Amino acid sequence: MDSDQMAEENAIQTKSIRDVVYERLKDAIISEQYKPGHHLKERELAKLYGISTTPLKEALRRLEQEGLVTTSARRGTFVSSDIMNSVEEINWARSALEGVAARLAALKISDDEISQLGAVVDQMKQFTESKDAEKLLILNADFHKLIRTCAKNNYIFQQIEAIHSFDRSFRRKALSHEEELERGFQEHVQIYRQICARNADGAEHAMISHIRRTIVFIKGNAQPAE
Structure with a gap:
């Protein structure tokens, strides 16, 4: 497998992981497993899902765009109170x-x-x-x-x-x-x-x-x- 094929396969795998984590977090938030105001700690979540923080950060960005979480540069990411x-x-x-x-x-x-x-x-x-x-x-x-x-x-x-x-x-x-x-x-x-x-x-x-x-x-x- 050449370098281009490996890069493409890695991109597909990363996207799959990101999407799976996004869906799981979204379901947990909507079902109130994670209640409004809950601190979503990246290291803990990465360990929970057995992934690196890169796809996790991407998933959290999507959730923020949908208004389900809010992110502060100093405090971290929290489930939206609204x-x-x-x-x-x-x-x-x-x-x-x-x-x-x-x-x-x-x-x-x-x-x-x-x-x-x-x-x-x-x-x-x-x-x-x-x-x-x-x-x-x-x-x-x-x-x-x-x-x-x-x-x-x-x-x-x-x-x-x-x-x-x-x-x-x-x-x-x-x-x-x-x-x-x-x-x-x-x-x-x-x-x-x-x-x-x-x-x-x-x-x-x-x-x-x-x-x-x-x-x-x-x-x-x-x-x-x-």
Whole structure:
């Protein structure tokens, strides 16, 4: 292997490590494993993940750009005290993208895909009745991903996938409230019905309303930072 090939392979490996660490830290922050104000010490994190500080610094820079951490030259890096607003802003943007995906799905979905989406809704009904929040969390992701797939627009798909972890955190918080199980299910049914009817306007409106109502619900039930 020549020097150029080695350099390219090392770059790919470094990028992979950076992305993995970025995703893990982001999930830990959004899930409140690391609470607002928590000091993210680079040496400790590098040891925890078994990596050098270089990919870690790159991951922290990405998190800072998203408003999830703040960095001070003298004090270090801390989880943002205003993290809920950062996550909320990203989810508002996601609602618009998911709305477009639902609109396109209503226009492009095949009969087979309608059957697949219906099967997911049937499972959601079962686990809503049994109040199984963990299973609903998985099915929620399946439902939204299938709609993105049915939209048949790679750009929209990739944009939503890039911020998908923010939705997972929000949905987990929402499903911790029992009253949200039935409410969320009924909203998914409405989205499904609009797509089945190939009502593009109705599907987009139902999707946006569902996501934005969840944002407001979570914000209203958020615990103040200690």
